[in-house]
Amino acid sequence: MEFFSLGKQLHSCVIRSRLASDVFVGCTLVDMYAKSAAVENSRKIFNTMLRHNVMSWTALISGYVQSRQEQEAIKLFCNMLHGHVAPNSFTFSSVLKACASLPDFGIGKQLHGQTIKLGLSTINCVGNSLINMYARSGTMECARKAFNILFEKNLISYNTAVDANAKALDSDESFNHEVEHTGVGASSYTYACLLSGAACIGTIVKGEQIHALIVKSGFGTNLCINNALISMYSKCGNKEAALQVFNDMGYRNVITWTSIISGFAKHGFATKALELFYEMLEIGVKPNEVTYIAVLSACSHVGLIDEAWKHFNSMHYNHSISPRMEHYACMVDLLGRSGLLLEAIEFINSMPFDADALVWRTFLGSCRVHGNTKLGEHAAKKILEREPHDPATYILLSNLYASEGRWDDVAALRKSMKQKKLIKETGYSWIEVDNQVHKFHVGDTSHPQARKIYDELDELALKIKNLGYIPNTDFVLHDVEDEQKEQYLFQHSEKIAVAYALISTPKPKPIRVFKNLRVCGDCHTAIKYISIVTGREIVVRDANRFHHIKDGKCSCNDYW
């Protein structure tokens, strides 16, 4: 980037020397501007070129991919085919990367077919893009196939595969590559991918092992890796270790600060998070939009409304960062959770752009918590206008109806879901026992110790009822008898995971359960009682935050 002005000077020289129409010079200029995040300049050069070859097209396409204009990149690719210039492996690599960032992978699949026909799919750069694209779309079998057929696997292939498997919660696959890495070695990317994988899964044992490997292989002072370490320790529930890494760092950037702030925010330590934020401002590190998401979510987790307003206003006035959809969603969350539903909807209406599904979904969640069906229906309608096939909305709306006993409406919704062939995102919970990840879904009986787990659940149910636990059947969808509803409740994945942890781990050890969605209200209550009858500390990481549950109390103060 520091040579960008030099590049522009050279560009002027080129024009004076009448070399601008030269194909090679043109390609180089297009590439230079593309790499300097000035893709519009690339386009201008491209348009003045008399002839185009595969390189000029590829340079421009990759420029658009790098500036996150995927649609434009794909459009150009089509134009290129139209102009009878044949794409090569570099072109496919770029355009496949664009496809990986799109919500729909149809085009990517077609392109995959093309590369097979041209015999390019076994080449490193094409194959690596394919692995990444399939991994992002969650079709792991395809990603694995793309990896396996590679003619020669390089370090990037391994890193991509490691990252893909880790994000798919497949710890064995992902961590095997690390031991395997057949002579290609490991780079800072490898370790960062492994750490982010350990963080996704929440496996602190693996995380610590990787940490040791990092120190041993001399990457201990790498900025990216240290930032990933902070994030890993935070997401595995060990905020002290995260702070240790943070304190030991000689150089910190805005991502370092954002990582540690967001870590404390997720654990519900808003005061500490805000303290760190003020310290960051004091020493002159400029916050960015992600920092503010962490700060606002810290406020939202503990209900600090005035504090949140202060930061929401100052991000624009003091740091000229325009609030994005996520920032608005944080504020809606905060207002909604505090029961200020009307203020929240007023706030949504005052937004400078049209609220998206995320904002309305946040609001719908608040309506659910506060039992406001009327506003909830309004919100659901807004979401379905924007995302007509969103199963989560149907579920939330259906929960809302269920809590009011409107079973006819529940049935109608379920029928409509069936007609649209919508499948809801399945909730699941997992825990790590003896270096092994055990994953459970609702009513799961596939575990070898299922019988013992359900016996434990029955026993727990009896014990906590004696203490005053009353099942909250609002969280059950179906219109069934009360006794049956309770049974459904006791088959929720987070309860199964807790029960398995109780029978398979020794007593003073805290239990760490992870869930892909938000923890259910009844499970939250039940686990608080379970912490009393068993004397165990239970930590639940859900999609949104951490719950440290001990002696019948949760760190979230029942506010999440």
Next chain:
DNA sequence: CTAGGGTTAG
């Protein structure tokens, strides 16, 4: 004769 690409941290 040059050039174009794929994987990390919030």
